[in-house]
């Protein structure tokens with residue numbers, strides 16, 4: 001695919017006003033290509049989740065521009081934006097955001113179903129991704145019956161199932177043990193990246209740094225490192 005997957009310029013996002021104003025994202029520029037797996041690291045509260053939300057059409061920025069595959073996403077109307085999120089983006093939320101009334105397989109199948117794929121086919125495809133994350137046996141359980149790590153894996157399967165061009169993962173291994181987190185990110189790296197997608201991962205987990213093409217650092221709303229940083233890429 002030609003051109004950048006994501007191109008952001010001068011992005012700003014703040015919350016509140018006056019004394020209570022929080023500058024969550026400050027003048028961020030970012031360019032991500034197809035076939036890249038970009039990591040963003042940084043302290044709690046530095047704006048990582050806010051930045052991901054602005055890049056993926058979830059949270060409207062106060063300043064700047066986001067182009068995804070050449071489309072200025074914050075100039076789309078509400079319907080176009082919803083279509084964009086459904087068809088182009090897979091998002092693993094830091095706090096999972098599973099649907100409590102749907103079982104595991106149904107949660108994963110939702111993006112396909114919303115794209116008007118046949119329900120049985122959607123469940124079949126969802127089951128294949130549940131196998132990838134080691135949860136095939138949990139397919140019929142509701143989220144409330146799952147551990148935190150299991151819910152996180154359901155969220156990962158749901159983000160991948162529609163094979164979106166852009167996969168965005170917010171702390172995808174936070175609730176997983178080291179081996180499980182490593183195995184899942186390895187799958188993402190080998191299978192999803194190989195399909196020339198663009199993947200952005202926010203993480204504190206140095207055990208999965210080996211899969212990064214680049215590591216960027218976020219500090220106080222600013223993105224500071226823009227090239228491979230040897231000290232960040234060191235394992236352990």
Ligand SMILES: Nc1ncnc2c1ncn2[C@@H]1O[C@H](COP(=O)(O)OP(=O)(O)OP(=O)(O)O)[C@@H](O)[C@H]1O
Nearest residue numbers: 015016022023024043044045046047048049050051
């Ligand atoms: N909806 C909101 N309303 C008000 N302030 C917010 C909101 N969302 C985020 N913030 C503030 O913006 C700043 C950045 O938050 P954000 O969640 O992006 O940080 P983060 O880097 O993802 O942190 P963590 O590593 O803990 O997940 C914080 O000061 C936070 O309190």
Ligand SMILES: [Mg+2]
Nearest residue numbers: 048049050094
């Ligand atoms: Mg966060």
